Amino acid sequence: MFSAALQPSSARRSEAGAQLVMQRESRVQYGPVPRCLFGDPLPERTWQIKGDAFLLRGEGEHYFHYRRGTGVTVERGADSDLSEEGLWLNGSVYSAIASINGLLPIHASAVAFDGKVFAFTGPAESGKSTLVAALGSHGLPMFCDDTLVLDLSDPQRIVCLPGHKRLKLRPDAVALTRASREEKVSRTYDKYYCSPAAGVVDVALPLAELLFLEEGALAIVPIRGAERFARMQDDHQTARLFEAARRFDRATQFSHQARLATQISMTRLVRPLDRSRFRDSVALAASHVTRR
Amino acid sequence: MTALIKLSDRFVEVDIDQEIVVMRLDNGEFFALAETGAAIWRLIDGRRDKAALIDALAADYAGGRAEIAADVDELLRQLRDLGLLDDA
Numbered sequence: 001m002f003s004a005a006l007q008p009s010s011a012r013r014s015e016a017g018a019q020l021v022m023q024r025e026s027r028v029q030y031g032p033v034p035r036c037l038f039g040d041p042l043p044e045r046t047w048q049i050k051g052d053a054f055l056l057r058g059e060g061e062h063y064f065h066y067r068r069g070t071g072v073t074v075e076r077g078a079d080s081d082l083s084e085e086g087l088w089l090n091g092s093v094y095s096a097i098a099s100i101n102g103l104l105p106i107h108a109s110a111v112a113f114d115g116k117v118f119a120f121t122g123p124a125e126s127g128k129s130t131l132v133a134a135l136g137s138h139g140l141p142m143f144c145d146d147t148l149v150l151d152l153s154d155p156q157r158i159v160c161l162p163g164h165k166r167l168k169l170r171p172d173a174v175a176l177t178r179a180s181r182e183e184k185v186s187r188t189y190d191k192y193y194c195s196p197a198a199g200v201v202d203v204a205l206p207l208a209e210l211l212f213l214e215e216g217a218l219a220i221v222p223i224r225g226a227e228r229f230a231r232m233q234d235d236h237q238t239a240r241l242f243e244a245a246r247r248f249d250r251a252t253q254f255s256h257q258a259r260l261a262t263q264i265s266m267t268r269l270v271r272p273l274d275r276s277r278f279r280d281s282v283a284l285a286a287s288h289v290t291r292r
Numbered sequence: 293m294t295a296l297i298k299l300s301d302r303f304v305e306v307d308i309d310q311e312i313v314v315m316r317l318d319n320g321e322f323f324a325l326a327e328t329g330a331a332i333w334r335l336i337d338g339r340r341d342k343a344a345l346i347d348a349l350a351a352d353y354a355g356g357r358a359e360i361a362a363d364v365d366e367l368l369r370q371l372r373d374l375g376l377l378d379d380a
Contacts (some may be wrong), residue, residue, distance in 0.1 A: 044309050225311035226324035254315045258306035261313075 018103060018151040019161055019204060025071060025097045026164075028089065033065035033075045047092060049244040054096040060083060064093050068100055083186035085206040090165045095147060095238045099245035103161070107236040108210065110143040110160065111135045111289065112201040117143050118289045120269070122213035127273070129169055131213070131285060133177035134278070136197030138286035140261055142167060143201045147238060150207065158207045167194045174276055209265045211285070216270040218281060219290050223266035231266055232257045276285040296336045296345065296368070296380045316374060323374075328353065328360075332367050334375070342368065 018224065035041045037050035042057040051069035062085070072093060074085065095105040109128035110119035120128045129145050136142060144163025151159040167249020168191040174181045177192040212223070214229065223231060250255060267288070271281035305314045312325040312333055324334050328349070335345050342364060349360050371377035 026334060224309045226308060226313045228308050228315045229306065229322075229324075250315065250317055250320050254304045254306070258304075258308075258313070261308055262306065 003174070004008050005241060006040055016204070018153070018159070021101055022094075022098065022103070022149070022161060022164070025066070025068065025101060026089075026094060026138060027071040028076050029071065030076070033063045033073050035063075047096070048243075049096065049100070049241070052100050054093070054100060054245075056088060056092055056096070057259045057286075058088050062088070064088055066093060066097055066100070070095070081187065084188070087189070091147070091161070092237065092241065094164060095149075095241045096245065098149045099242040102153065102246075104242055105238040106148050106150060106153055106210075107146070107238050108148040108235065109145045110148050110163070111140040112143045112205055113140055113289050115205055116208035117148075117205045118209050118211065119143075119148050119207065120213055120285075126213045128166060128213060129194060130173040130177055131282065133167055133169055133173065133194060133196055134282040135286055135289070136199075137178060138290075139198050140286065141198040141201050142196040142275045151204070152259070155259075158260075159204050160207050162202045163200070165249050167196050168192070169194045176275065193228075207264060209267060209289075210289075211267045211269045214268055215273050218272065218277065218284060219268070219270040220284060221268040221270065223268060226279070228264070228266050229261040232260045295339055295341055297338045298336055298371075299378055300375055303376055314376070316376070318375075328363055329367055332364055336371075 034055060037048040037053055037055050042048060042055065044057055044059055047054065047056040054066040054143055056064040058064065059081055060079040061073040061075070062080035065075070066072045072089065074089075076082070076085075094242045098105045106119070106121065106177070108119040108121040109132040110117050112118070120131055122128055132142050132145060135283065142163070145165050145167045147163070147165060149161040151161060168185050169179060170191055171179065173196060174192060182193040182195065185193060220248055243253075269285055270282075271277065271284070302318065303314050305312055310330060313322060313328045314325065315322050319328055331349060331352070332345065335348050340348065346357060346361050346364055349364070350357050353360065368377060
């Protein structure tokens, strides 16, 4: 039947489509890579983005190069620590690939409930992974650890891609959360891979809420008004990668942040960083997530 | 009196939960307007002059006209200093 109705924009990806893009673009091969994308050779532990290409230098002569459409190429030097390679690939490289392909990586760990994602964000060492691991004992499966990738291609809603990283916990957090401990993450990194008690979710789901982890007396406090915009001023590495990849002008960057601020429900989860109160804070988070 | 006009090519804005965030395009600086500040901002529509703006606020807000006028004067001064307001 003929229909003159407008068709959905081709810019709007299907949720499975975004996952497939990331699977395709993050495939890895080994070989020589350029030493810089522009200017001088890269110092260790720095990166460059130029157009649809990304170059990261890890420790020593360990290089990671990505170009849209051709995937990731890794060049290992004689001194490369191979136990760190997965961390680089799943960290900055993955976030750069997401950013270059129009997806937004944010620094957060998340659980799923009732077909939606509840993400916890905060500075490094604020307890994101520990909380998500502990919520497994309340029956909430993990959605992602450390990096949450958002698909913004549908203007009406924000969709989360399932996490690509395994849960990593420090030894004391393993004991606190009763997660199942597996192998050590790397020679130099004092964390262990773990299996969350309620398993993991591997399908894309809409974002329900972003909760900001803060220290203080136990409380759940909604974030409203202009503060929601201020909370989107993120200076984490993932945000810098996105900014470098998208190269928005001021007005477009404002529009992007305004969209996030108006579409994402935000809450402060305030809790004491006191081991004796840990179960209380986890119970509060669980009841908040499951009451919705 | 002259109508109050926002210089809309110099800023972008977003309304979040009845509060307004404005960014200057020339330097990227942000500021937020809440409650009466947001109300004044919304009432600057290119047609009202200052007296009409105060009348509109006095109809909706408690408080003396002099008090409202002082708040309006202060915000208009700040907006002019920021280069976001013109008196046609």
